[in-house]
Structures are given as C-alpha cells and as structure tokens.
Amino acid sequence: MESARVHEGGSEMETSEKVAGRERVSITETWKKMPLSHQAMVALMPLFILSGCVVHIIALARHEAPLQVYWVAIAMLSMLAICVWHAVVVKGTKEAVAFFLICILIGWFCEFIGHNYGWFFGHYNYTDTLGPAIGGVPILISITWSFIVYSSFMLIDWLVGAGGEIRARSWWGKTLWSALVAAATATLVCAWDLLVDPMASSGVWWKAAGRNPWWYWFHGGPYLKELPGKEGLGMPGIPIGNFVGWWVAPFFMVLIFMLFFQKKNRVSGTLIDIVPLMIYFYIFFIVVIIVLEMNWTYDGMNQVALIGFFTMMPVILVSVVKTARDYT
DSSP states (O other), X not given: OOEEEEETXXXXXXXXXXXXXXXXXXXXXXXXXXXXHHHHHHHHHHHHHHHHHHHHXXXXXXXXXXXXXXXXXXXXXXXXXXXXXXXXHHTOHHHHHHHHHHHHHHXXXXXXXXXXXXXXXXXXXXXXXXXXXXXXXXHHHHHHHHHHHHHHHHHHXXXXXXXXXXXXXXXXXXXXXXXXXXXXXXXXXXXXXXXXXXXXXXXXXXXXXXXXXXXXXXXXXXXXTTXXXXXXXXXXXXXXXXXXXXXXXXXXXXXXXXXXXXXXXXSOSSGGGGHHHHHHHHHHHHHHHHHHHHTTTSTTTHHHHHHHHHHHHHHHHHHHHHHHHHTO
C-alpha cells in the first residue's frame, strides 16, 4: 500500500516499505546485515562463474576446448563444498549430513546396478576417464548426484517460498507436498542430464583430447543418435530409460529426506537464498560452453546447447526475475 501527503504548492509521495503486499528490501542493506561467512559464500559463486569465463575465453582464443578431467574434478568438488556449506548453514548439520548421505548412497546404488547389470538407466559402462571408482562407479559421479540434487531442491524451496516448511497437517498431506517438491526437483535435475549425457558420452573427447568418453552405451538409443561416440566403443544415442532413471532417482532422494528429515530453514530471506540458483546456473553455463566448443570438432554438438537453453534457462530466468523483484 502507498501513503501520500499533499502539500501546498505541490505534492510529495511517501512510499511505505510495503509494495504490492511485500516488503521492499534493499540489496545493499541485506548484504551489510549478513555475517561475513555468509557474504563469502555468496561472493564465491560469481568468482567461479568469472573464472569459468576466463578459462573459456582463453580456449576461444586458442580454438582449443579445455577437455581436461582435472577441470571437471575441481568444478565438481568446489560445487560440492559450497553446497555442503550452504546446507549446514541453512538446514543444520544433522539435516545436511542426512541429505548428502541419502543422495550419495542412492545415487551410487543406482549407478552401480546400471554400470554392472544394465538396470535402471540402461546398459552402459564407465571408462577410466573420471578416475577412482567404487564398484565401477567413479567417485566424481556420486558426488555430482548430491550437489545437483541439493541445488535443485533448494532452488524449488526458495521459488515457492516454502522455507523448508511442509505445509500440511495430515500424513497424507505431508506426503503429497513432499512428492510435489520431489517431482519438481527431479525435473530440474533431469533437465541438466539432457545436456550432460550427450556431452559426456561424445566421441569428441577422443578426437580432441585423446581421452575416452566418460561412459558409453552398449546399444545406444534414440536421443541424439546422430552424435557419434568413440568409434568401436558402444553405440551412438542415449536410451530414453536413462532419463527416466535420472528423474526417478532424485525423486526418491528428495522424498525420503522430506518425509523423515525436513525441518524449517534456519536462515532465509537473505542473499544466501540465491546460492543454489547460482550453482544451478554455473553447471548449466559450463556444460553449454563446453558443448559449443566441442562443436569445433564435430558440427552438431551445438544442438545440445540449444536443448539446454530451453530446458534449464526457463527456471533460471524465472529465478532471476524473482531476485529482481525481491531486491528492487
């Protein structure tokens, strides 16, 4: 609501701190009120995004894609560390431990039966490109599950204004609300895999960097079948069942956490809320840039970036609009 005072010789409008039923928030004042550790967490993500820009500007100048696994490891471990830090601050230590254990264990189990028995995702096999593995599943893959699910989960929580609350009185209501949040989270996670899978299984890794793809599909599949893998290593294309698995796994990760461990967020209403958004944008941005650089080697990889733009960017843009609305 707006209140106005009219003076002789003119009018002066005094606007209250509420606009359209919401509190007007100054981003500067919000920043100043945040603890130094929270400021550091928020500031880290723009630095990571900027460093990614620098690496890829250099790659553009040299016309050479930076397809090095150590860059992947640094990025993955950094995102995991920031997500764990964020979870401890916002959810609490016990809840953070529960969330990441659930994600890592379920993610590893699904990948284990997929890699070794061809169940759940389809018949595929990991190569040695991603380094140390447990039961054939690279450690980097297990930790990737945890931070992509966490960032997607907290992004949904922030967008709907839940603040960690389960707004239901009955057990059935709690289950339904948890299932809805889990379904939304799983959709954001699966949207990322629509980019990552064709990038990771691409034959460009071999042609441009002399490394095997991260994994390969024994029988291939209909999704982007025209993009080749490494010759003699599996079949091109990705099975639809892979994306079903990528939706189902995070759905149950989040559902289990919400039913048994979810509590109201300890911190909310500050810029720390947008850390999951920046992480989600970072993993989108990096993969899009990489597939565009892969297009130098094989013309056609750019369509992966196009798919990513229309699967991940809508929620990113909606989140940016919400941020602008909250702090302007």
